[in-house]
Amino acid sequence: MVAMTSSGTVSTGLIDSKPIFFIKLALLLLVFLQLQPKIIPTVQAATLLPKNEVDALREIAEELNKKDWNFSDPCNNVPTVETPHTDQYNDTVTCNCSANRCNINGIFLMGQDLDGVLPPSLAKLPYLRQVNLGQNILNGSIPPEWASMKLEFLVLSVNNLSGPIPAYLGNMTSLTALALESNLFSGSIPPEFGNLVNLETLFLSANNLTGELPATFTNLTKLQTLRISSNNFTGKIPDFFHKFKLLQILEMQSSGFEGPIPSSLSALDKLTNLRISDLNGGVSDFPDIKNMESMEILMLKSCNIRGRIPEYISTLTNLRILDLSFNRLEGNIPNFGDLFRLSTIYLTSNKLTGLTPEWMIKERDDRYVIDLSYNNFSKNNLQPPTCRESLNLYRSFSIQNKSVLSDCLSPCSKDKYSLHINCGGKQIIIGNTKYEGDEDVGSAAKLFYNNTANWGFSNTGHFWDIQSGQDKYITKNVSILRMNNSGLYTTARLAPLSLTYFARCLANGNYTVKLHFAEIVFRDNISYYSVGRRMFDVYIQGKLELKDFNIEKEAGGVDKEVILIRKAVVNDKTLEIRFQWTGKGTTNAPRRGTYGSLISAISVESDFKPPAESKRKLYVAVGVVLVLCIVTSIILGILWWRGCFGGKESREQVLGGLDLKTGVFTFKQIKAATNNFDSGNKLGEGGFGSVYKGVLLDGTCIAVKQLSARSKQGNREFLNELGMISALEHPNLVKLHGRCTEGKQLVLVYEYMDNNSLAHSLFGQEKGGPSKLDWPTRQKICVGIAKGLTFLHEESAFKVVHRDIKASNILLDRDLNPKISDFGLAKLDEEENSHITTRVAGTIGYMAPEYALWGYLTDKADVYSFGVVALELVTGKSNMKFHPNENYVCLLDWALVSQQKGNLMELVDPRLGSEFNKEEAIRMIKIALLCHNPSPALRPTMSSVVSMLEGRSTVHELIMDPSIYGDKLRFEALRNQFNSFTTDTSSVN
Structure with a gap:
C-alpha cells in the first residue's frame, strides 16, 4: 500500500510480500513521490500553460499569502535556496504536458509557513489532482468551491484550520487519500463522508472532533489506512470494522471512545499495524487477533484489558513491537522466545505474576527492548544482579519479594531531606541550591540510578513513526530564554510513554514538591512550529495531580516558566513522580515523533527540619513552648471563666484575639435563619446540643450547631471544634463558616449538607x-x-x-x-x-x-x-x-x-x-x-x-x-x- 506521511509525502509503510504489490507501488510512486514531482517536465511549460491557469495561480498565491512564485515558469518552480527544514519543505507545481499543451495537475507547498487561507481559486484548475498544503499556518475552513474538484490526493495536515468538516467534502468522490490531522476541526464527522467510496487513506487525528462515527463510514470499503487518534469522539468503539477488509493500518489512540474493543476487529486479517490506546471505561477481554498473521506492530495500551496474554501471540511470526502496557493483564507471560523479529516489548503496569521468563533474561541482549516495570513477578534466581540496559524491572516484583531496586541499587547510608534535579541538563547552582545533573541519554526501557545522590528515573517507550535510532529523550531550547533562572530551562527530559523520577533514602514525613516546566520545543511565531499541542498527566506518590496538562497554556506561551507546587507524604523513604503521555495532542507538529511529557527541573524539600538542626534548638524550643503553654492556659482560663460565668468581658472578646479564620454571627442572625430554632428545621440531636437547618438573608443555606453552655462537656466541645476545624481545610472535611458566642450561647455555623449524613x-x-x-x-x-x-x-x-x-x-x-x-x-x-x-x-x-x-x-x-x-x-x-x-x-x-x-x-x-x-x-x-x-x-x-x-x-x-x-x-x-x-x-x- 501507499500511505501518506505526516507531511503528506508518500511512504511505503509496511511492505506486503506479494509481487503485485510492488508493481502497484512503483506505479503509485511515480505519481505521488514528491522528491521528483514533475511527471513530464518541459522547458516549454511557460508558453504552453493556459493563461487561465496562470491567472488562477496568481489568485491562489494571493489567498495563501505566498509572495515568491515564479509565474513565468510555474511548472519548473524548484527551490534553489536550501531551507532550515528541507526534510519537510516543498515548493513545487507539477504539470502534465502533451505535444502542444500543459495543465497543472499537482501543487505541493509544504513547510513554507503560509499564513493565508485555503484558496477557493484552486477550483479554477480543472486538471488539478494532487494538493499538499501541509506544515503551514493556514486558517479558516475548507472552501465550498472545492466540492466540484476532482482531487485524488489532498493533504492539509499541520495547520490552524477550524470549524466543522463541511458536508460538501463528501462530493469529492474521486479522493483516494485525505489528511486533515493536526488542525482544529470540531463537531462530528458528516454522514456525507460515506460518499468517499474511493478513499484508501484517511488521517483525522489530533483535532477536536466529537460525536460518533457515522454509520455511512461502512461505505469506505477500500480503506487501507485509518488514523483517528486524539479526538473527543463519544460512545463505544463502533462494531463495524469488519467492513474494512483491506485495512492494514488502524490507529485509535485516545480517540475518546469507550471500550470494550469490538469483536469485529478479528475480521481484519490484513492488519499490519494496530494501535488502540486510552479507552474510556468498559473492561475488555483480549481481542481475538489470531488470524492477523501479517501483524508487525500491536499496541493495546490503557484499554482496560483483563485476563491473560493469549498463547497464540507466539504464532504471529511477523510481530516486531508489542505494547500491552497499563492494562489489567495477569498470570504468566507466554513464551515469545521464538519470535525473533519481536525486538520491543512493553508490559508496563499490569498485574503479571510468576517468574520473569528465562527467555527474556538469558537470550535477549541489548538490541532488544523489554519493559516489565510495575508488575507482581516473583524473584527468579536468573535475575541479573545489576541493572541492565534495555531491560527495565523497576518495581516489577511483588511486595513480598521486595523490589529489584534492592538488588541493583546501593543501600541507603543516611536519610536525605531534599533533592534538586536539572532534568536533561548539567549540574547547575541556582542561588544556594545545587541541582543535580541529569544527562543520561535514556532509552526505551531504561532504569537509571545516580548512586551518589540516591535518585534515578525509569523510562518506558519510544517515539513512534520516526526512523530507528532517532529517539531523543532530551531536548534543548531553540531560542534565547529570558526568564529567571533560565539555566533550569535550557534542557528538558522528554518521555514518549511513562517516566518516573524516584528519590530514595528520604526521611519519612511531609515534603513540598516543585515541578519546573517550560515549553522549549514548540514556537509561538509565524511558523508551523506553533501548531503543536502537548498534553500529559502527572502523578505524585501514585496520585493523579495534573490531568491533560498543557505547559504552553498554563504558562501563557512558549519559553515561559511555570512552577507547580504540590505536597507529598513519604512513608517508605521513597518519593515517586511520574509523567505519562496518554495519546492526546499532536504527534506530527512540527514533525512526526514530537509529543510526550516534558519536565525541566524537580525540587523536593522536607517540611520539617533535619534532626541535626533540631537537636541544636531542642532545649530552647521546649523551654519556650512550656512557658508559652503555661501562660496561655492561665490567661485563657481566667478570661473563659469571666466570659462563661457572668463577667463583663464577653467570650467573643477572648476568641477575637485568637485569630480564628471564621466569621462571627449575631444570635439575632442565627434565630432569624433557623426561624427561632423551629423544630421543623432540626436535622439531628446529640449529647451536647442540636443541629438545625438555617437560611441566611442572602439565601445561603447553613447548618447551625447549638451546644449547651451549661455543660462543661459542651464548652469543651465548642472550643475544641472551633480551634480544630478553623485551622483545617480539605474537600472531604466539613467547612466551618463561623460562630456565635453572645451571652451564654455557643453556636457553630457550618456549610449545609443537602443529603444529611x-x-x-x-x-x-x-x-x-x-x-x-x-x-x-x-x-x-x-x-x-x-x-x-x-x-x-x-x-x-x-x-x-x-x-x-x-x-x-x-x-x-x-x-x-x-x-x-x-x-x-x-x-x-x-x-x-x-x-x-x-x-x-x-x-x-x-x-x-x-x-x-x-x-x-x-x-x-x-x-x-x-x-x-x-x-x-x-x-x-x-x-x-x-x-x-x-x-x-x-x-x-x-x-x-x-x-x-x-x-x-x-x-x-x-x-x-x-x-x-x-x-x-x-x-x-x-x-x-x-x-x-x-x-x-x-x-x-x-x-x-x-x-x-x-x-x-x-x-x-x-x-x-x-x-x-x-x-x-x-x-x-x-x-x-x-x-x-x-x-x-x-x-x-
Whole structure:
C-alpha cells in the first residue's frame, strides 16, 4: 500500500510480500513521490500553460499569502535556496504536458509557513489532482468551491484550520487519500463522508472532533489506512470494522471512545499495524487477533484489558513491537522466545505474576527492548544482579519479594531531606541550591540510578513513526530564554510513554514538591512550529495531580516558566513522580515523533527540619513552648471563666484575639435563619446540643450547631471544634463558616449538607426499600472519607486524631461527596504522649479496642473506626444495630465468619441487586478487615488505604479468628466497661 506521511509525502509503510504489490507501488510512486514531482517536465511549460491557469495561480498565491512564485515558469518552480527544514519543505507545481499543451495537475507547498487561507481559486484548475498544503499556518475552513474538484490526493495536515468538516467534502468522490490531522476541526464527522467510496487513506487525528462515527463510514470499503487518534469522539468503539477488509493500518489512540474493543476487529486479517490506546471505561477481554498473521506492530495500551496474554501471540511470526502496557493483564507471560523479529516489548503496569521468563533474561541482549516495570513477578534466581540496559524491572516484583531496586541499587547510608534535579541538563547552582545533573541519554526501557545522590528515573517507550535510532529523550531550547533562572530551562527530559523520577533514602514525613516546566520545543511565531499541542498527566506518590496538562497554556506561551507546587507524604523513604503521555495532542507538529511529557527541573524539600538542626534548638524550643503553654492556659482560663460565668468581658472578646479564620454571627442572625430554632428545621440531636437547618438573608443555606453552655462537656466541645476545624481545610472535611458566642450561647455555623449524613442515607431506608446510594456512590464515599482522614493524619500542618469517625459524622453534600464532621472530640496526635489518662471519648461500636480498654490513642484508632464505616457501606447495615441472632455480636463478627467460610459476597447489601462492582466490593471488605487488625501497628495508614481502594496497590487479605469478637458474655462486660467511662456523641453534625 501507499500511505501518506505526516507531511503528506508518500511512504511505503509496511511492505506486503506479494509481487503485485510492488508493481502497484512503483506505479503509485511515480505519481505521488514528491522528491521528483514533475511527471513530464518541459522547458516549454511557460508558453504552453493556459493563461487561465496562470491567472488562477496568481489568485491562489494571493489567498495563501505566498509572495515568491515564479509565474513565468510555474511548472519548473524548484527551490534553489536550501531551507532550515528541507526534510519537510516543498515548493513545487507539477504539470502534465502533451505535444502542444500543459495543465497543472499537482501543487505541493509544504513547510513554507503560509499564513493565508485555503484558496477557493484552486477550483479554477480543472486538471488539478494532487494538493499538499501541509506544515503551514493556514486558517479558516475548507472552501465550498472545492466540492466540484476532482482531487485524488489532498493533504492539509499541520495547520490552524477550524470549524466543522463541511458536508460538501463528501462530493469529492474521486479522493483516494485525505489528511486533515493536526488542525482544529470540531463537531462530528458528516454522514456525507460515506460518499468517499474511493478513499484508501484517511488521517483525522489530533483535532477536536466529537460525536460518533457515522454509520455511512461502512461505505469506505477500500480503506487501507485509518488514523483517528486524539479526538473527543463519544460512545463505544463502533462494531463495524469488519467492513474494512483491506485495512492494514488502524490507529485509535485516545480517540475518546469507550471500550470494550469490538469483536469485529478479528475480521481484519490484513492488519499490519494496530494501535488502540486510552479507552474510556468498559473492561475488555483480549481481542481475538489470531488470524492477523501479517501483524508487525500491536499496541493495546490503557484499554482496560483483563485476563491473560493469549498463547497464540507466539504464532504471529511477523510481530516486531508489542505494547500491552497499563492494562489489567495477569498470570504468566507466554513464551515469545521464538519470535525473533519481536525486538520491543512493553508490559508496563499490569498485574503479571510468576517468574520473569528465562527467555527474556538469558537470550535477549541489548538490541532488544523489554519493559516489565510495575508488575507482581516473583524473584527468579536468573535475575541479573545489576541493572541492565534495555531491560527495565523497576518495581516489577511483588511486595513480598521486595523490589529489584534492592538488588541493583546501593543501600541507603543516611536519610536525605531534599533533592534538586536539572532534568536533561548539567549540574547547575541556582542561588544556594545545587541541582543535580541529569544527562543520561535514556532509552526505551531504561532504569537509571545516580548512586551518589540516591535518585534515578525509569523510562518506558519510544517515539513512534520516526526512523530507528532517532529517539531523543532530551531536548534543548531553540531560542534565547529570558526568564529567571533560565539555566533550569535550557534542557528538558522528554518521555514518549511513562517516566518516573524516584528519590530514595528520604526521611519519612511531609515534603513540598516543585515541578519546573517550560515549553522549549514548540514556537509561538509565524511558523508551523506553533501548531503543536502537548498534553500529559502527572502523578505524585501514585496520585493523579495534573490531568491533560498543557505547559504552553498554563504558562501563557512558549519559553515561559511555570512552577507547580504540590505536597507529598513519604512513608517508605521513597518519593515517586511520574509523567505519562496518554495519546492526546499532536504527534506530527512540527514533525512526526514530537509529543510526550516534558519536565525541566524537580525540587523536593522536607517540611520539617533535619534532626541535626533540631537537636541544636531542642532545649530552647521546649523551654519556650512550656512557658508559652503555661501562660496561655492561665490567661485563657481566667478570661473563659469571666466570659462563661457572668463577667463583663464577653467570650467573643477572648476568641477575637485568637485569630480564628471564621466569621462571627449575631444570635439575632442565627434565630432569624433557623426561624427561632423551629423544630421543623432540626436535622439531628446529640449529647451536647442540636443541629438545625438555617437560611441566611442572602439565601445561603447553613447548618447551625447549638451546644449547651451549661455543660462543661459542651464548652469543651465548642472550643475544641472551633480551634480544630478553623485551622483545617480539605474537600472531604466539613467547612466551618463561623460562630456565635453572645451571652451564654455557643453556636457553630457550618456549610449545609443537602443529603444529611451517611447514616441517614444508608440506614434510614434499611427497611423501607432500596437505598439511594448505588455502588459507585458508595465507592466514592469510601474513598472520600479515606482521603479526608489521610489529610488529618499525614498531610495537614499538624497531625489530628478525630476519635469519633462513624456514619452519622460523615455528611453528604448535593453530589453525595462525603465530608467528615464533628471535631468536638478531635485531639492532636502526640506520638510521645499516646496514653489517655483522664477521659476516653468516642462511640461504642466504632472505638478501637486498645483505646477503649487501655486509653492508648494514635491515628490507628481512626483507621479502626474507618474500617467499621467501610463495612457499613458494603453491607448497608449499622454496626450498632446489627444483631441477626445470638451467634453474631456485631457486623464485624459476621464479616469475620463470612471470611472464614470463603463467602464474602454474602456481606454485600442485597438492595444493590447485581448492580455493583464485585471486585471493588471484595476489595473494600478486605481493606475494612485489615483496618480491624487487633494490633494497631499492623493496621494500614490511611494513605495506603486510599491507594488500595483506588486499585493502585495490592490488598493482602488478613484472616482473623472470629472468636475474638464472638464471646457474648465478654462483649457485654466490655460494653459495660465502655459505659462506665465513655461518652456517646452520636449527634448528626
